[in-house]
Amino acid sequence: MDLRDFELIYKKNRIEIKDKSKIASKLSKIVGNENISTKEVDLLAYSKDSTLLSFNWEIEGKIAGLADFITWPDTAKQISEILKLANKEKIPVIPFGEGSGVVGGAIPLYGGIIIDMKKFNRIIKINDANLTVTAEAGINGMNLERYLNAKGYTSGHIPQSLYTSSLGGWIAHRAAGQFSTKYGKIEDIILGMEVVLPEGEVINFKTVARASTGPQLDKLFIGGEGTLGIVTEATLKIWPYPEKQTLISYAFPNIENSFEAVRQILRTQTYPAVVRIYDQFETARHFPDIEEAKDRVMIIFVCEGNSKIVDVEESITRDICQLNSGIDCGEKPVNHWIESRFRVTETSSMPPYKIVFDTIEVASLWDNAAKVYHTVLESMNKLKGILMITAHVSHFYPNGVGLYFSFGGVPPKDTSNFEFYQTCWDTTIKAVVDAGGSIAHHHGIGINRSHWMNEEWGKAMNTLRQIKKILDPNNILNPGKIYVDTWGGGDT
Amino acid sequence: MGIEETLKKYSWMAPLLQRADRETRSTLLKNFRQRKKNFFPDKELHADVDNLIKCMLCPNMCRFDCGTLQASNTESMSPAYKSRIAYYLSIGKIDPIDPANKDFINLMYKCSNEENCKVWCPFEFSVVSLLETVRDDLTNAGLMPDYLKPRIKNLKETETIEDYNIYKTYKEKGIENIETDGSDEVYYYIGCEMMKFPEVVKANIAILKKAGVKFSTNLDKKMCCSGPMFNIRELGIAKEFAEKNKQLIESTGAKIVVSDCPGCVVALTNRYESIGVEINVRIIHIVDFIAKLIEDGKLAIKGNIPDEFKTITIHDPCLMARNLKDNSSIRSIISKISGLELKEPIFNKELTHCCGWSGTLHWADRKLAIKESQNRVQELKDTGANNLLSACPLCELGLMYGLTENDKGNINILDISELLIKIL
Numbered sequence: 033m034d035l036r037d038f039e040l041i042y043k044k045n046r047i048e049i050k051d052k053s054k055i056a057s058k059l060s061k062i063v064g065n066e067n068i069s070t071k072e073v074d075l076l077a078y079s080k081d082s083t084l085l086s087f088n089w090e091i092e093g094k095i096a097g098l099a100d101f102i103t104w105p106d107t108a109k110q111i112s113e114i115l116k117l118a119n120k121e122k123i124p125v126i127p128f129g130e131g132s133g134v135v136g137g138a139i140p141l142y143g144g145i146i147i148d149m150k151k152f153n154r155i156i157k158i159n160d161a162n163l164t165v166t167a168e169a170g171i172n173g174m175n176l177e178r179y180l181n182a183k184g185y186t187s188g189h190i191p192q193s194l195y196t197s198s199l200g201g202w203i204a205h206r207a208a209g210q211f212s213t214k215y216g217k218i219e220d221i222i223l224g225m226e227v228v229l230p231e232g233e234v235i236n237f238k239t240v241a242r243a244s245t246g247p248q249l250d251k252l253f254i255g256g257e258g259t260l261g262i263v264t265e266a267t268l269k270i271w272p273y274p275e276k277q278t279l280i281s282y283a284f285p286n287i288e289n290s291f292e293a294v295r296q297i298l299r300t301q302t303y304p305a306v307v308r309i310y311d312q313f314e315t316a317r318h319f320p321d322i323e324e325a326k327d328r329v330m331i332i333f334v335c336e337g338n339s340k341i342v343d344v345e346e347s348i349t350r351d352i353c354q355l356n357s358g359i360d361c362g363e364k365p366v367n368h369w370i371e372s373r374f375r376v377t378e379t380s381s382m383p384p385y386k387i388v389f390d391t392i393e394v395a396s397l398w399d400n401a402a403k404v405y406h407t408v409l410e411s412m413n414k415l416k417g418i419l420m421i422t423a424h425v426s427h428f429y430p431n432g433v434g435l436y437f438s439f440g441g442v443p444p445k446d447t448s449n450f451e452f453y454q455t456c457w458d459t460t461i462k463a464v465v466d467a468g469g470s471i472a473h474h475h476g477i478g479i480n481r482s483h484w485m486n487e488e489w490g491k492a493m494n495t496l497r498q499i500k501k502i503l504d505p506n507n508i509l510n511p512g513k514i515y516v517d518t519w520g521g522g523d524t
Numbered sequence: 525m526g527i528e529e530t531l532k533k534y535s536w537m538a539p540l541l542q543r544a545d546r547e548t549r550s551t552l553l554k555n556f557r558q559r560k561k562n563f564f565p566d567k568e569l570h571a572d573v574d575n576l577i578k579c580m581l582c583p584n585m586c587r588f589d590c591g592t593l594q595a596s597n598t599e600s601m602s603p604a605y606k607s608r609i610a611y612y613l614s615i616g617k618i619d620p621i622d623p624a625n626k627d628f629i630n631l632m633y634k635c636s637n638e639e640n641c642k643v644w645c646p647f648e649f650s651v652v653s654l655l656e657t658v659r660d661d662l663t664n665a666g667l668m669p670d671y672l673k674p675r676i677k678n679l680k681e682t683e684t685i686e687d688y689n690i691y692k693t694y695k696e697k698g699i700e701n702i703e704t705d706g707s708d709e710v711y712y713y714i715g716c717e718m719m720k721f722p723e724v725v726k727a728n729i730a731i732l733k734k735a736g737v738k739f740s741t742n743l744d745k746k747m748c749c750s751g752p753m754f755n756i757r758e759l760g761i762a763k764e765f766a767e768k769n770k771q772l773i774e775s776t777g778a779k780i781v782v783s784d785c786p787g788c789v790v791a792l793t794n795r796y797e798s799i800g801v802e803i804n805v806r807i808i809h810i811v812d813f814i815a816k817l818i819e820d821g822k823l824a825i826k827g828n829i830p831d832e833f834k835t836i837t838i839h840d841p842c843l844m845a846r847n848l849k850d851n852s853s854i855r856s857i858i859s860k861i862s863g864l865e866l867k868e869p870i871f872n873k874e875l876t877h878c879c880g881w882s883g884t885l886h887w888a889d890r891k892l893a894i895k896e897s898q899n900r901v902q903e904l905k906d907t908g909a910n911n912l913l914s915a916c917p918l919c920e921l922g923l924m925y926g927l928t929e930n931d932k933g934n935i936n937i938l939d940i941s942e943l944l945i946k947i948l
Contacts, residue, residue, distance in 0.1 A: 074598065077599040077600040077605050087581045090581065091577065091581065104597060131599060148599065150597035151597045173588075174589075175594075193583070195586070313540070320535060374646075376583060377582075379583055380581040384559050385555045385556055387555070419552065441548065442555065
């Protein structure tokens with residue numbers, strides 16, 4: 033069999049490696065014979081991430097990208113040696129965690145060497161006095177959280193991808209969990225890191241609660257998406273496992289009322305761990321049994337932590353919801369969310385019907401959050417082939433929100449699913465930019481949004497490109513992402 | 525889900541569909557009608573293509589608890605990827621006949637049958653149950669991997685999976701054989717792998733005797749339950765053995781069959797039923813039976829547990845925990861033993877992790893099975909207990925492979941019966 037019989041989606045700019053056996057032999061010397069593969073059964077396994085269109089490609093027998101070598105190092109030194117070799121031979125290197133990314137960040141666009149981080153799966157220590165856990169970056173999120181729970185703690189970082197994502201992936205894509213309104217995003221949780229730079233140097237950022245030691249250089253690697261370095265170890269904040277959880281839900285007449293209620297709650301410095309606003313379509317979809325929510329906008333809250341504080345938070349939350357015309361819907365909607373939040377079936381159910389769908393999360397300050405919401409819906413509804421465009425809002429700050437759009441449709445005649453997918457993405461992102469929002473909240477840039485980076489960053493993008501060039505002069509680390517117009521056509 | 529419920533669940537889509545233009549609606553309708561034509565094989569297969577598609581398109585929601593993935597640390601071992609390859613083999617995208625594709629076929633057998641995936645699956649199926657449907661097609665096409673063939677040969681020649689009839693070793697191992705007179709209360713059905721642990725078999729015989737149970741072992745007539753043949757899908761031989769076992773069991777007159785091997789219990793019940801062989805007696809694990817004997821006062825715990833066995837942890841066999849759904853019998857027995865300190869592992873009961881020796885992974889990839897075993901032993905050692913207690917010969921065998929050189933002599937792997945007999 034030859035994997036080249038599978039249609040390759042990203043085939044431009046692939047590098048030609050003249051003497052693959054020589055490179056394989058050098059890689060073997062670094063990681064050992066058992067930790068490198070050029071077998072097709074392995075190459076195919078690393079040909080995609082969880083970008084939603086890749087599920088359509090999968091059932092159609094297409095491959096998103098194809099690497100030449102898969103490696104499984106288990107020390108920072110081995111990663112360092114691989115990177116030194118890759119620089120010498122000018123071969124791309126793509127870090128791969130659990131493959132749960134949804135913007136193409138782990139797809140080997142140009143071929144090259146995959147560094148699978150799964151062997152970096154050790155929990156090094158819990159420090160109860162400091163409330164920290166130190167773990168290697170390849171550890172699966174659920175396995176980290178289960179361990180912490182068993183020891184009486186939580187990291188508070190519970191994304192929907194918890195079961196399928198890694199600590200390194202969270203850091204690379206600046207992730208957010210469903211409990212982020214209380215515990216923060218990953219950039220609020222990480223306190224220290226070990227990073228292997230693109231040319232192989234291993235650096236450490238000391239674990240500190242806060243410091244004043246010059247610029248926060250460590251932040252450069254949170255959201256670097258494996259283009260500026262490979263994070264091998266990190267120290268995270270943890271919390272005692274919450275002693276109490278209170279479940280609250282209210283239904284509101286419209287999205288504006290719901291935004292206003294949450295905004296007012298946060299202004300009182302009340303931070304429910306979970307706050308989720310479902311627009312009218314999503315309310316109808318998720319809560320068909322809740323009569324009070326018919327044609328309304330549902331908000332669910334989970335307050336957790338110390339029981340006395342939770343009681344106060346509950347009281348404030350209820351008061352403000354009622355002041356903003358909220359109707360109490362009880363615990364049932366929240367329990368429904370808790371029971372179904374990891375039951376992901378959409379990726380399995382849509383592609384067999386050739387439905388193209390995805391979710392796009394973006395950010396906005398409070399004063400234009402409703403505008404971002406309405407602008408995206410209006411723009412997307414004009415697209416031919418669109419069946420649905422809905423939103424929920426699930427990450428909140430005193431100053432703004434993270435909105436999460438879901439779309440689905442079928443490509444119009446003579447349009448490929450990839451073209452339709454790109455049109456949907458670009459339409460949404462353009463609407464967000466036009467309405468004054470920010471193009472990504474917690475999934476990152478990858479391939480899908482890289483052509484919007486100039487728009488988002490302005491002149492600062494030049495600085496970011498210069499930093500990339502200094503750290504990675506041969507552009508070997510995860511090329512084709514963030515800095516490059518891989519899709520094209522998005523910049524205005 | 526009933527029609528009414530389904531309509532209610534999807535009622536939110538109605539206004540969206542109404543709003544869509546005619547071309548979009550028509551394309552969608554066509555896609556719905558042509559799903560099978562577009563993506564299903566055009567020939568009749570055993571492969572459960574519908575569910576394979578669901579599994580392969582899932583973002584691997586069970587990956588964190590998949591024993592083979594966690595042991596191998598390779599994406600190629602992820603459950604959704606196995607289903608993806610199974611799908612490609614079924615539709616011919618990967619040609620199963622091409623010898624160059626051997627790695628893809630071998631992958632279909634690299635699962636330890638632990639069914640942890642089922643606990644987390646949004647569709648509530650286990651990946652191995654899907655892979656077995658593909659193995660059926662491979663068996664029918666004569667494409668079963670060569671390394672499995674000696675096992676089939678063994679079964680045909682020795683009636684056990686070993687290259688000798690392990691039951692015939694009972695005399696040299698000092699195991700008493702009790703022949704049936706056709707009026708037994710209980711048939712003690714000894715698993716062939718348990719013959720590798722003669723002290724456990726002897727303990728079980730002693731326990732049953734102490735409780736005054738009338739039972740037989742019939743070791744001269746005993747043969748494999750053929751459980752492994754269900755895993756590798758050699759169902760013709762499995763059926764032959766199922767019928768012979770049924771005959772043997774029925775010849776004892778026993779109302780209850782108790783086995784020391786959860787694999788045997790599953791084979792004699794669910795597996796046999798799946799090929800149309802039903803044995804109309806109660807078939808349970810011996811731990812379940814012993815727990816009831818203690819409960820009913822037929823067994824009295826008298827002695828004190830020796831110091832070296834006072835700190836224990838439990839390795840719940842996955843077949844017992846998830847398939848037979850019995851986590852309580854072993855704990856019920858332990859709770860009756862005074863002076864015993866039980867240290868539960870983080871992953872226990874229905875969330876137990878595999879020892880590596882469930883199913884036939886150790887035939888498909890022995891190194892991987894041993895790594896899985898090492899992972900599990902580490903979890904058990906993390907409890908601080910020096911006695912790893914279980915109730916399955918395959919687990920006890922698997923865990924032994926997981927011990928380090930340093931563990932040997934410091935860590936004991938015990939069957940619950942071995943512990944119990946010390947204090948009866």
